[in-house]
Amino acid sequence: MFDPYKALYIHVPFCKQRCAYCDFATRAVPQGDAAINAYADDMVLSIRRAGKQGFLGSIETVYLGGGTPTYLGSRALTEILYTLSLSMHLTDEVECSMEANPDSLDERLVKDVWALGVNRLSIGVQSFDDRVLGILGRVHDAEAAKRAIEIAHERFENVSVDLMCGIPGQSQESFAASVRTAVAAGVTHVSIYPLEIHEGTPFGRAVAAGRMPAIDEDLEASYMEIAEEILGQAGFSRYEVASYARPGFACRHNIAYWTGVPYLGLGPSAATMTQNATRRMRKQDDCVTDDLDARQMRVEDVMMGMRMSQGVSDELVAHASELAPELVDVLDGLASRGLCTHADGRWRPTERGWLCGNDLYGAILDVAP
């Protein structure tokens, strides 16, 4: 017997064009391609099946990600969202987020998806600097990004944007200007992603061939500090290492991932996490990718909690320590290295802990490998 799923992720594996840095499970197809209709048909069946199996009865957050969900177009999205609303209680209390790209977000689509229960849009802006967008291989320009936010606001109060930093050719001034532009556009949430280089991508090949510099972690850290300063002054709080929100607008779906909430993934390459008190399993495309026992699970909960600014409570650490007694010593050691602190009944990551995330998270996970 497993605990009910509380979060649902729907993966959309299509984009207009592949960006130069992207290794997500997506592919470029022409608009209106037959694969899009076939995908929508399959997704409708998957949702109905999940509903009949009783998997959707306790869902509190839904996230349509990708890929580019808005690239499906109004018809396919309407089919999927309508089926979802028939298969679960898609009320206002359910946070229903959808990723959108500026080139495929228009007024009609905004009105349609809002009417069908989506209540949060996350727009992949990445930068408001056309030169930087060109380097990234994005299909939109800064004007399209601003227009997309404006259109989104015609229905949505809860609008998030993604911005990237550490991009070769991007200056600190350019990044700071993008963060300020997002604030001025009235968004409620900003995610900041440092560039990662993945093998097999155009950026990966360019770095391997010496045509592009490798990631400079110190430089990326300085961008994160710029974001924190501008967004903090504008009334956003950093509730997770890469996420900033105005009060009341933290993403509940992402918090579910970091707090050990079971989630169901539908669509190609979507991960599912199933658990009960003694076992946690993650599956992707019918393959088990993680199979944790109770000890590993409890330690993982502490590790994931340290991604968030609120960290983890003494109670959670005590619960994990019942099976992994060395955990407190490890946290003490991390605190003495300045990677976390212990105060007011909580262990919290420090700025340095976030910047040296591999050290912080790795040391905790090593308690129960």
Ligand code: SF4
């Ligand atoms: S739009 Fe997003 S998912 Fe699609 S290729 Fe670009 S980065 Fe990847």
